[in-house]
Amino acid sequence: MNDNIDPADALDPTMSEPDRKVIVASITRMLARREHSMEEIVRKLTQKGLEEAAILPVLDEFREAGIQSDARYAEARARSLMLKGAGPRKIKADLQQHGVAEALFDSVFNELDADWFELARQVKEKRFGGQHPQEYKDKMKQMQFLSYRGFSQSHINYAVNGE
Secondary structure (H helix, E strand, O other): OOOOOOHHHHOOOOOOHHHHHHHHHHHHHHHHHOOOOHHHHHHHHHHOOOOHHHHHHHHHHHHHOOOOOHHHHHHHHHHHHHHOOOOHHHHHHHHHHOOOOHHHHHHHHHHHOOOHHHHHHHHHHHHHOOOOOOOHHHHHHHHHHHHHOOOOHHHHHHHHHOO
8 A cells, every 4th residue: 555645535545526525515414404423424324325434534524623523412412302301311322322422421411410300200290290199000100101211210219209
């Protein structure tokens, strides 16, 4: 391999200028609508038939310029899910599914500054009302619902039992 390659050509010497323009335009359109994780962008573009090897160098340019950020994506996604009534476990699983590094989780949850106990109570009251369940069956139904929404056992106990 030639060590005297121009850095501009080193990105991908096989990529034609039209391919690069398509990739840049696609990434720009995606990020103009909403934040996307790096993994999400790569997945969507490879589904359109573009090569991952051609996408990554262009995507790195977007990251270096601060246009694409997994941290911003994670914060926006976590806030959106929290506002829809999702608990911390569900948010964490969703971020993992979208390729967000675990190293970002602490900063994302600190940024949210959420009262998970109160949120669990609000989600429970929205679905089942403000009364504490008297029947075991109703209590289990509420607990299962909150567990599905991603709340921990302590959040669930507070919401259902007032503990």
